[in-house]
Structure formats: C-alpha cells, structure tokens
Amino acid sequence: MAVIATKDTRLVVQGITGREGTFHALRNRDYGTNVVAGVTPGRAGQDVEGIPVFDSVADAVDKQGANTSLVIVPPRFAAEAILEAADAGVEQIICITEGIPAHDMLEVYHYIRPRGIRLLGPNCPGALSPGIANIGIIPAEVFKPGPIGLVSRSGTLTYQIGGELAAKGLGNSTIIGIGGDPVIGTSFIDALDLFQADDQTEYIVMVGEIGGNEEEKAAEVIAERITKPVVSYIAGFEAPPGKTMGHAGAIISGSAGTAAAKKEALEAKGVPVGTNPTEAAQIVADLVAKG
Amino acid sequence: MAVIATKDTRLVVQGITGREGTFHALRNRDYGTNVVAGVTPGRAGQDVEGIPVFDSVADAVDKQGANTSLVIVPPRFAAEAILEAADAGVEQIICITEGIPAHDMLEVYHYIRPRGIRLLGPNCPGALSPGIANIGIIPAEVFKPGPIGLVSRSGTLTYQIGGELAAKGLGNSTIIGIGGDPVIGTSFIDALDLFQADDQTEYIVMVGEIGGNEEEKAAEVIAERITKPVVSYIAGFEAPPGKTMGHAGAIISGSAGTAAAKKEALEAKGVPVGTNPTEAAQIVADLVAKG
C-alpha cells in the first residue's frame, strides 16, 4: 500500500511555473505520480505541459480534487504557501523549500497540527513509494519496491542508505525524508506510526543524526507500540562537539543529542544501530535473510 | 449520567475572589458540585471558605486535578481567562461573562475548537444536571432530575421552560444554556450530539430564538443523526423586523432567521414547535405520557 505517496495521491504543485517547480512536477509525473494541478497566482488558465495552472490551491482542490500539495517556492513565501494549502483543505503538504525562517514554521506547525493536516518537511526531499508515486526530489532510480519503510532526517543520507539496500537486493515501501529543520511537520514518531499501520511495510529503517532528542523520543515509542523490526543508523559519531554540521538541528547540546547517546537509547529498546550506512544496510539484510 | 456537569467534574473557578465568583462558587459547591480550586493571580495560598486559591489554572490542574473551569471575570479579561484554561489542559470551560468583544471570541473559538476543548458560552447561564452538579448561575431549585435534556440560547427562557416542565412533574438530565452571543463555543448541534450519546436523556427540548440560522442547521442534524424525540420552542414570533432584541445574535436578516422560518425548518424534520413556553412544555408532557 505504501504511505504518503500512494496511488490515491492527487498532487498540486505550488510554484509550478518556477524553474524548480516545473522540473520536479514533470519528473514526479513521469514517475507515475498523479499530478493534477499547479498553482501560481495570476497564471490561471495556463498549463505546464498539460498540467492545468490555477490562481489558488482552493481552485486546484475544487476543480481537480487535489488532496496533496508539493510546495516548491522561495523560502520567504513558503510558510504562506503551506498555510494556503491547509486552508484550502488539502490533506497532506510536502514542503521541499530550504531556509524558511524558524518563527514562520512555529506558526505553521501550530496551525497545521491541531487540524490534523499532515506536513512533511520543510527542507526535506519528500516521499517516494517505489513503483507507485514520487512526491519531491528523491532520485527514484536508486530505489526499488519492497518491504522496508525508510525514514530519514537527511536527504542525501536517505539516498545513500537506499542505494546500499538496493545493492543488496532490498526494496522499500516508502522512503520518507522528514527534513532537518528546527521545526518539521512530520517527526520520526509520526513516520513510525505510519509504517506500523502500513500493510506493505515489514521492516523499518530510521536514519538519524546528532542533535535534538527526536531519536531518543522515537526509541520510547518503538518500545511502546511499534511491533515491526526497526534498524537505525545515526550520522555524526565523529562530529566535533559544539560545531554546527550544516543542519540547524545538528548542534550538540550537552551529552544529550550525541550520536553515541542516541545509539545507546535505541539499543536499550532493542533497536540495532549501524555506525555507517554500509553497516546499517548489512544489519537489515541479515534481518531479512533470517525472516 | 448527564452531560458537562457530572459527578466526575472537578471544577476550578476563575475569578473566585470576585464578588460574583465567590457567590457562585459557593452556591455551586453547596449544590454538590466538586469545586476543587479557585484562581486569582497573586492570591495563591489563600482560600475561599475552604476552596484553595491558586495563581494560575495550571496550578489548579497540577495540584487539584481540575478538569473543568468556570470563568466569572470581567469581560475585558474573559478571553484571556478562557485561553489560560485551555492552555492549562482543562477539558471543559464554562464562561458566564457577558459583553466579551466579538473579535476576542473569534480568536478564542478558533483556538479552542481544533484542540477538542469544550467551551460553553460565553454569556450563558452554564450547565445544571439536577441532583448531580451545577456549574454556573442556573437557579437549581426550579429543576428536578429526569429524562429530558434541555438546551437553550437564552438563560431566563431556560428557567421558564424548566419551570413549566417541573410544574408538569417532568425533570431534566442536564440543562445546557449555550448563550446568545455572536460567537459561542457550544452550538445546538454540539448539545444535541451530547444528549444523543447520554444514557439518561430520553427526550430533548431545544429552545431557540430569532436571528441566525443555528436552529435551521440543528434541524438538518436532527434529521441526520438524532434518534431521540426533539421538541422545540422558538421565541420572537412577534418580534418587529430589524429590531435588536437585546442579544446581539437576535437580528433578523431577510426571511432566514425569523421565528416562523425556524418553526417551518424544524417541523419539516418532524420536530414539533411550541409558540410559547407553556405550549412547548405541554407538547413534551404529551410525548412523555404517550411513552
């Protein structure tokens, strides 16, 4: 069945007439995603290679039945784009945009969350269900369909792990890139719950990194309610203390948030943790081989 | 079982050290309501005839397990009092205060509602479950326990109908005064759903008045999902068009909103409507007599 990117997805691309927007809308459609509309204010009536463009997300919902939005607009307009999609009644919003001000996202998060709308990202690569649909910028050719749900804070690490798994003949139900910003809409825990409820997913791989305590919180939830086997990889074992590693989220504060602390928390709940992508992929392969 | 005011209610009174606050807190407690705390900032450590006073609702929740708040504070402070209660994790908020600015209530409503918190009022008399608990200012001595759920936009009309029913030997599960302000937290529909789910309630009386279209919307819901018999009374058949009747909500706009239009909408869905409180009470009595 897969999650987020499914055969029921009816995608509207906000910012479709931008260079990046056009490129990824068409790339997603080529992969098989049902891209039903695009939005650029003032461009209603135009189309992007057959994808109709509207002035507002509300029109895309009314006229094309869009239920999922992909936001690819510059950072200063992204928060409003997300809110527009939420206000228009879209069920899921995937935001690729990097560099959205953190206070904008605070406001967005606390509008979206109580209203039961799913937000993936921002600053994330999106979601890919191999063979079904791709929403965002994940290079789909690396992945193939299979039983492994993959969730990651980092885009390229997602590709890295996916590539390692594919090299071992293993495929994915859905790859979810949750993004590494201070405020993101979908957490590890949300993704774990989605995979737990998904028929296709039999194993879960969680790719974390130093900083914050999301992996630690996920470990608690895994012990509590995730019955499918979970394997993890954490990046940043050798990160120097106190240095920003690029993601705003990846700042070490005290002992909490180090890769070692996360590994320990996860292993305490029975989650094996690889110390590099190759090792993590091997653990998964061994698990699958055992059945 | 009753609704809103139940034996599980643990009430905190916001504004308890005010004249009105003290009066009603003690009156509610005398009736049997479990009044566990009061709040007045800067007065922590004091008590009102044995009811402990705290600086914040959060403390009342933490230390006394308050789950319901009664707000009796001046109108300019009321919206913030409601928000404080919501933020502190209270499940139900009953606001008696009259004259709260409408824009304040817009903000309150759209904070409360998506978060699943119940707000009754403002500018309402509260909720009374005869023999169980009284939250607010309804004169409890008029009512007795029984199978009739009573919901009303008007305080004194509630008492009037309750009195008429009592005179006929009929009692109530809960009396809910929803208030007549432009923005109220609990609608007729919410109250109907509560009564529908309540074991004790066998009949429902809905007391409306001219203005707005809440009674018309309720008629639709009654046809859709309320299986218990509903009787209605609408005030304002003789109201002159275009005159404000005191409640801000009671302004006639076009043909919608007149008492006659409401009566028609309700009767079309099988709800008998009395043209004065005595007639409405008689319809209920006949219904109960028939079984």
Next chain:
Amino acid sequence: MDLYEHQGKELFAKAGIPVAAGHVAYSVDEARAAAEQLGGVVVVKSQVLTGGRGKAGGVKVVKDPAAAAEAAEAILGLDINGHITRRLYIEAGVKIAKEYYFSVTFDRSAKMPLLMLTTMGGMDVEDVAENHPDALARLHVDPALGYRGFHGAQLMSKAGIPVEERKALAPLLATLYSVFEREEAMLVEVNPLVLLEDGTFLAADAKVTIDDNALFRHADVEAMRDLAAADPQEQAAREHDLAYVKLDGDVGILGNGAGLVMSTVDVIAQAGGRPANFCDVGGGASAEKISTALGIVLSDEKVNSVLFNIFGGITRCDEVAKGLLGALETTEIRAPIVVRLDGTNAEEGRALLAEAARPEITVEKTMLEAAATAVRLAKEAS
C-alpha cells in the same frame, strides 16, 4: 455602533486607504464653504445611518459652491427610511473608471470574517447576490490565520478582477481587512470601491459598524457617537446599561433576559395585545436599576399597562420587588402594573409586594396569566 460615512472614512484614511478629500457640513453655509474649499466638482451626501440614500435623493453631484448650497438645502432635513438628514458630507469629485464592491462581515454562522468582492459595484449587493450569484465572490478568513496574501489573490481570482488590476487592489483589500480587525468591526463595507481613471483605487463610500462590546478599547470611535440621532429613551436606557426597544402598541414590558423578553412580546400578542416597548434589565439587576427601567418604560406615553416578567437566576426577585416599590414611592405611576415573579427569591419578592399591597400592582402566578391581565388592563385604560 454604526458609523456615518465620513467617520468610517476617517478610520480608512488613518489606515492609509485612499479616500477623496471632504468636509462635514451641518448647514447650507457650511456646505457652500466646504465646496469652495475643495474647488471643482463636489458630491453632496446625506449622512444617515441607513442605506438607500442614493435612491432617496440624498446624494447629488454638483459643479460649484452655489449648486452645492442648493443641494445641501434640498438634502438637509430629508427623511431617508425614517432617518432625518442632519449632517452632510461634501466630498471632492473623482474620475471613476469602474465601480466594484468589497466588504468584510462578521459571519456569526461560520464564526469567521467573510470577504465579499464583486465587479458589480455601486448597486445593491443583495441584488447581486440574488440575481448574479456567480459574480459575487465570497471567502472566509480563518481567524487563526488572519488575512494573508493568498486570501486576496483567491478572492480577486474568483471575482474576475482583471490580472493587471490585482497588484493595485491587493494592498487595499488587506488594509480594509486590517481596519475590520484593528477597529473590531462587525462590518466594513465599501460600495463602490472605485477604480479611478489613473489606475488607482479609492473608497468612495464607507459603511462601518463597530462592536459595542469592544468600544472600551476604542475611545476615538466611542467619541464619534451621535447622541442627537438616538431616541432619547433608548439613549437613557443605554446609559444605564439597559436594552430598550420602542414598538407601537400600548403594553410596556420589563423583563430579565432577551429570550424571556422576546417570549413576553409573543405572549402579549397571543393574548390579543400589542407591546408598546420592552426593556431588558439583564442579569443580576439591582433595585435601583429596576426603578430606572420602569421609569424608561413608563416615559413612553402610549403605555397603558406594564408587565413585569421576571424569572430570577442571578437576578433576585426580592431586589426586583424592592426596585418596583421604590419607584412607586418616588414617582407617580400612571398605569397599572402586572407582576410575575419566579425563580431566585420569588417567594420573598411576592411577600414584599403582598405586604405593600399597592393598588397599582396586580401579581399573577404564570406568564400567560400575567400577559392576559396586562392586555386586559391596557384595553380598559384606552
């Protein structure tokens, strides 16, 4: 509280919304002086708190001060739907290319502000809603979001505003919404919102209603209240925080709570009578307030009998009885009073009345009996 056009425009101008230059005038001379000061073509407009003044002849476009004086002469004193014109607004003429309509309404049903925009401006928006529903774009603003750029974009798209006009119109819509929000309005309506020949927009009219409950935060608006225009009894009632409405029958009604008062109006009519007025004393009224309310109800000369209908909750019936008896002692009561007391301290209240045994007072047990008696007494007195 409803504002006159010129008061609404004062709020608009403060927010940066373009309006034409103008002056208020209370006399023909002031109107002429205003026209002289503005120069050129001016519009002489009746300032009344009702609609339809155009059709009633309350708006005239004139070429010079002499014509302005003539128009003022004609419009001052003009009765527009029962509102007498006591003030004028003399406004500089503008070159109009198109007339649109925009409003923000406090939609109680949706519990959200409702935006409405149509290119069919200048006419009655109810007509547009009825006869050209597709031309009237509607959009709710979720108060948890507030007004955002996308609201304007969506509304303009729905209303069919030409793309090349949107950049100029968008900030105006946003600012009008900010007036609605900041001033705590129940209505902000601009009809027509005009596109001038130079491509800019201007608010050519203003209908603004401010939430009475919020006036404590808006002293500047409160100061705009036109005390002269209010009914003196309604004015007195407002000052004492009483809700009073004048009707045209002969039974005065005094009750607590809007619902009960409305219901009392109904039963008076059902008993064959006609209410002269009604006064809602609200919750928890003191004896003094009851006295005051009775005085206001009785100050209407048409009143032949008074019905006191009280169901006490926070209102205590003994206080009501005291207020009534106090009023009888200080003032001459010229009409019979029928009293029905129920609820909190009703027995104490009835006991006080029984003790006083005033001949003007009849106590009844039920609302229907009280209504019947009040109607009978009013008929006997007429």
Next chain:
Amino acid sequence: MDLYEHQGKELFAKAGIPVAAGHVAYSVDEARAAAEQLGGVVVVKSQVLTGGRGKAGGVKVVKDPAAAAEAAEAILGLDINGHITRRLYIEAGVKIAKEYYFSVTFDRSAKMPLLMLTTMGGMDVEDVAENHPDALARLHVDPALGYRGFHGAQLMSKAGIPVEERKALAPLLATLYSVFEREEAMLVEVNPLVLLEDGTFLAADAKVTIDDNALFRHADVEAMRDLAAADPQEQAAREHDLAYVKLDGDVGILGNGAGLVMSTVDVIAQAGGRPANFCDVGGGASAEKISTALGIVLSDEKVNSVLFNIFGGITRCDEVAKGLLGALETTEIRAPIVVRLDGTNAEEGRALLAEAARPEITVEKTMLEAAATAVRLAKEAS
C-alpha cells in the same frame, strides 16, 4: 547569528526595555573617553560571542576613567574560550538589589518558545538547572496563543517572585518575549535581570541569537555582523552559501547534504584518518559552486587529500564533475582528490572524469572505499 551584548541591548532599548547607558570602545582611549562621558562608577566588559567572560576576567567594575583605561588595557586582546576580545562595552554602574535570570529559547523538541525564570540569577543557569531544578521555572508558550499575561503570572508564581515585585516585572517579561518574536530570535537571555534598589528592573546583560534564515527581514541586525571576528574560510563559504567547518585533521571533505557530510566525517575516522574540514555544497550545486567549494577546502594548508562524496538528488553528478575539472584547469591543485559519485547523472559524471583522465583524481565506487583511499593518500603525503 549571535549578537554582542551591546547589540542585544540596542534591540532591548528599542523595545523599551531598561538598560544602563553605555558606549562601545575598541581601544583604551575610547574606553577612557566613554567612562568620562558616563561619569561615576562604570563597568568595563569584554564583548565576545561566548559565555564565561566573568570568570575569565573579562568584566571589571571601576571607579574612574583612569581605572577604566587600565581595565580596558587588561581586557583588550584577552582570550576567552578561544575568542579574542577586540571590543569593549563601557556601561554606567547601577545599584543592584537582586539578580534574577530570564530567557526565551526556541525549544526545537517542544516546537515552542520556552520561558525560563529563576531568582538565582547572575550564575550559570546550567548549574541552577542541575543543582536547584525547583528554583528554575520553565513554561512553554504556545505560538498559536502568543505570549499572554497569564504566562507571566504563571512563570513568576512558579519562580517564587515576591508578589510585590510582579507588577514591575510582568511588562518586562512581556517585552523581552516581544523582542524574541519580533526580531525572530532563537535565544533571548538576560542574566542577570536585576532588581535595582529603586524597585525597578533592568537588563544587565543580553545574549541574543537571531535566526539566520530570517535575516532578510532584519537588515538592521544583519548590519551588526562582525566580519572581522569570523574565520576567513568560513566567511568565504558563507558568502557563497556553503556550509564550511574547520576541524584539525588532514583530509578535506566535500559533500552534498549535511547528513552525508557528517557520515563522511564518520567513515574517514573509522578508516583511521582525521578530517581537516568539511564543506557542504547543499542541493543542486552548479559547477561554479563546486569549484568554489574545492578552493575553500584546499585553502586550508593542512589538507593532504580531498574526498568528494556526492550522492546526487537535485545535485547532478555531471555538474559536479564539470566543476571539479574546471577547478583543475584554473588553479594548481596541490593534493590528490578521491571522488565518489552516485545518484542523478552519476554515470555521466564518471564518464567525464574518465575522459579527462587527470592524474590527481582517483574515482572510487563506494563511500567506504573512497574514504579508505583518501585516508591512505593523506598519510602518504604527510
């Protein structure tokens, strides 16, 4: 972006938060002049973007301009946790009755601003949190509500602020929160927040961090950036929108995406090497950007080999190859380069490199193999 104390106080003063009078000084003479202008007791404070300056001798209270000059002499150039003091803040002395602590932090975990208040001010708040957890009141502000009066009331109650001080403190807390919100800060910390002998409060220190992503809306803050204090390579990287961090090994790392770069640091260490630095080119880097990044990585003299680790998503591997080959043509490359390309257009990229057949470049297939080779080459070069 971290602000110096005096810059934070500039924002505070603009918002109406009381701060002592003060002047920035870059030299002993400026410090003396500032002390003269302020008169009386002054405090000479090192301005560095780190904590613990008190313990390090970076703050001195002095009685007159001569003593201020002496203190400035001692503090200028002082190394505080690796930060050299290049500027001072000379501030008027105040009469302190009590020292409190207040901060607003952007709490990522809760996704809400976190307020912290304690009466144990002036000391290290981490110590308070560890040794006196009950004395440190914490409270989250739901951004959908914003800061309300009840937040302040609740926080002050929790922290045990005496009731008689709350009226004076409450507006200060509200205003500090408004600075956090309006300036889009990640941190606003006042330690100590002092109660003066006259009963008023004053912010005696200011630690403010502004969200880098929001600086486009805060030109005044952006202008406060101290370009002199930044590492020149990090500064160059920032200008080209690259994330660059200097470490102390000998393998330079260039990758796309923070996670992959971190992972590369890990595998270098696991292969027995030590990273000299790393540079994240982000998503969708052009050939030019790759060239620039390589230049920055190589400008570190300790670098003995460079590992290019690219997994293309929006980044196209052929662009990366072009950027690398372009850099080789325009500049002398003094260290061997190991390249690993995967993902979007990886084959095209590898083909370009194979075609160019540059001796400085070794292409490896996997990340682990590439790391092993880079480490081996670095060791060979050292």
